[in-house]
Structure formats: structure tokens, C-alpha cells
Amino acid sequence: MEFKDLEIFQMVAIKGTITDAAKELSYVQSNITSRIKKLEAEMNTALFNRHNRGMTLTPEGKKLLVYTEKILSLTNEMKKVVQSKTEPAGKLEIGTVETVIKLPVILSSYSKKYKNVDLSLHTGVTEQLRNDVLHHRLDGAFVTEIDQHPELVSHNVFEEELVLLSDCSNTSIEQLLEEPILCFSKGCGYRARLAKWFKDQNITPQKVMEFGTLETILGSVSMGLGITFVPKSAVGHLEERGLVHCHYLPEKYSKVNTIFVRRKDAYLTSTLERFIETFEQVEGVMPYPLAY
Template sequence: MEFKDLEIFQMVAEKGTITDAAKALNYVQSNITSRIQKLEREMNTPLFNRHRRGMTLTPEGKKLMTYSEKIMSLTDEMKKVVQSKEEPSGKLEIGTIETVFQLPNILASFDKKYKNVELSLFSGVTEQLEKKVMDHQLDGAFVTDGPFSSEIITEEVFEEELVLISSSQVNAFEATEKEPVLCFTKGCGYRARLENWYADQGIRPTKVMEFGTLETILRSVVVGLGIAFVPKSSVIHLEDSGLIRTYSLPDQYSKVKTMFIRREDTYLTTTLQKFIETIKTNQNVEIHSLKY
């Protein structure tokens, strides 16, 4: 069995068809097919159910997937361990929630200093990003503070205030029982805090509308679609322009820390160590809100 066989196996499982896996890996389909058949002979069992819509893992295939992911993760870690101690290089995959306004400065500083690092950024909500870190799919992630797995190491990035916002024609506080709540998907730390406040106040929102980006949420609030609970730093310009109104909640709901997390049991590569150092050197840099 070769590492490439496991890579092909994982891609077919992810894509669901030989055709799509071949495109993703830039291989001819016959090569993908023969490698999967070879792997099934070595395992002495079918790894995929074949049907008209594509291919799905058999129970035995699912078992192999568990081990395959561990093997490939260890392989990646092995490559990182032998990187040069002097010059960071290779891949660095970082996750982030939508609202880390210091992030552009961090990324710019890191990229200018370490040209040999291939940095990839993935966005999501806190719960999703923690899972990806735990599953070795990300080297680290910027998330909202909260209870994390005991296998997670945290670095505080900054603390800020969340505020309830509404359009300029609506009182944000009075609108809590009347207007839809605009938020990210379940697993978002900001949403969880607002839901806790609602529960403690005995309030039930009329409707919850989920969005994928902060920009869409803010624009929707400005036009009067509903209310939202967002970092104050992200809406100062909108408030100064008279486009929205804000309302502060008690500190137990509104004070929030953004953390950088990584797995405790993975090797701290030179590349990731330098990224963490870059975060620390940019913590006190003033960041201005995005303009609309």
C-alpha cells in the first residue's frame, strides 16, 4: 500500500465519483479505478458500494477511512517536523470566524516576512473550527472563547464588546421581541451569547435568519430586515453615519474574547510558532472598521 493509494481513496470517498476524484487530482479515470481496485485486493474486501449515482463507503471502507485519515495526518506532521528551523516553509492552514478585524494586519505581516509559507484561510463558526482543529484539518483557528476540549491549547488574541444593533428607525432593545434575529449558523459564539440573554430575559424571537457573512448581516440590518448581535468595532462607522442604532447588554453577555487555538498533542512547527508570534506582535495594532 502506498500513501498515494490512501490519498486517492480519500478523494473518491469525498467526491463520490471516479470522474470527480480524477478531476480533483488531475489523474486519468482509469488510473483512479485501478488504484482503488488494487487497494480493495490488498484489503481483501470491497471498500465502496457502486451505484448509478456514484460510490459510497462500505462499512469496511469507513473503518479504513478512520485509519487513513490518521496516517495522512501523521504524514503531514512528519513533513512539518523536518522543516528548516531557520526559515518557516510549507503549508499553514488556518481557520477563522468572520469578525477578526485584526486578521488582515496579521496575515500581511506574516506573509511579508515569511515568503516560503503557503498560507490558506478557512472561515466558519467557532464550533466547526474547533472540530477541524481537533480532526487535524486545520493547524489552528481564531475562535470565540468558550469551553474547549482538554486537548486544545489557547492563546488570547483580544477582547471586545458585542452590541445589539438595529436600523436607525428602530430601537434595538425594544425590537428584540418584534424583529427577526440575523445571525450566523449554530455553533457561533456570538449567537450563543445572545440566545443565553434571550433565555434569561424570557424572550422568544419572532424569527431567526441565518447568514454566511458579517457584511450581509450588517447590510440587512441597515435596510431594516432585523436585529443582530455583533462586535462594536465592526459597526462604529455605521453608527457614526446614523445608519444603525446600538444597545449594550450586561458584561456577562457582551464581553467576548477571541482566541487562537491549536491541538496540544501536535508538533509545534517553526511555521506555526512564527505565526503565533506574529499574532502577539499585532495584538495592539489599531484596526479600523470596514467601510461600506
């Protein structure tokens, strides 16, 4: 068994099809297929269920995936440990929610200073990103602070104020709640905060519409499609132009921290350590870590 076989197996498990895995790894499909068959022969069991829509893991395949993630993570960590501590280099996989306004400044500052680092950015909702960090798919991620997790270390980034956003200023909160709620998919920290307020107020939303990007949500709100709950810092430019209006909820629901999370048990490479130092030096960022 080779490490490359495990990498291919993991990618097929994540993507669900040979075609998508081959595209992600820049391999020909026949190579992916032969490697999977070879691994199944070595394990003496089927690892995937094949069907018209793609491939899903068998119970044995799910067990192997757990060990594969651990093996590949340790292998990657081993490579990082032996890198020079003086000059960050190699690949750095960072995740982020879409509303980290200071992110361009952070990325630009880091990339200009450490040119030997191959920095990749992945966007998503808090729950998904945190799960990717836990499963070693990301080195770290900017997420909304939710419940504490024992396997993560958290660094405070900044505090946000969430606002209920509509296209009209002369509308009461009660009237707004009759409008569709425009939001990210489940797992979004802002959506969870709004849901908590709904629950405490015994309110049932009339309609919820999910969108993939913040730009689409804000554009839809400005056109009167519905309302949303987002950081005020992300909509100030639209409010100044009179395209949207902010409505305020109690601090219990509107105050939220953006944090950066990483695995507690993972080796802190110079590459990641310098990245953390970079965002802690950005004005407005809170430079103290929370270990939990």
C-alpha cells in the same frame, strides 16, 4: 497501499463525490475511481455506498477514515519536523471566523516576512473550525472561546464586545426581538451567546435567518431585514455613518474572547510558531497562551 491512495480516499469521504474530489486534487475522475477500487480490493471490503447524489462511507469506510486521518497527520508532521528550524517554509493551513478585524494586518505581516510559506486561509464558524483543527485538517484557527477541550492549546488574541445591531436607534430591546434574527449557521460562538441570553430571559425568537457571510448580514440589517449579534469592532464604520445602531446586553453575554487554537499533541513547527509570534506582536492582541 500508498499514501496517495489514502489521501484520495480521505478527499472523497470529505467531498462526497468523485467529481468534487477530482477537482480539489486536480486529478482526472477516472484516476480517482480506479484508486478507490484498488483500495477497496486491498481492504477486501466496500468503503463507500454509491448513490445518485454521490458517495457515503460504509461502516468499514468510517473505521478506515479514522486511521487514515491519523496516518496522514503523522506523515505530514514527520515532514514538518525535519524542516529547518531557522527559516519557516512549506504549507500553513489557518482557519478563522469572519470577524477577526486585525487579520489582514497579521496575514500581511507574516507573509511579507516569511515568503517561503504557502499560507492558506479558510473561513467558517467556531465549531466547524475547531473540529477541523482536531481532525488535523487545519494547523490552527481563530475562533470564539467556548468550552475547553483537552486536546487543544489556546492562545488569547483579543477580547470583543458583542452588540445587538439594528437599523434604528429609537427602538426598545423588546421591540427588536420581534424582528428576524440574522446570523451564521449553528456552531457560531456569537449565535450561541445570543441563544444563551434568549434562554435565560425565556425568549423564543420569532424567526431565525442564516447567512453565509458577515457582509451579507450587516447589509441586510442596514436595510431593515432584521437584527444580529456581532462584535462592535466589526460595525463601527457603519454606526458612524448612521446605517446601524448598537444596543447593549449585559456583560455576561456580550464579553467574549477571540482565541487561536492548535492541537496539543502536534509538533509545533517553526512555521506555526512564527505565525503565533506574529499575531501576538500585533497591537491589541493578548500575548499569553492558555493550555487546556
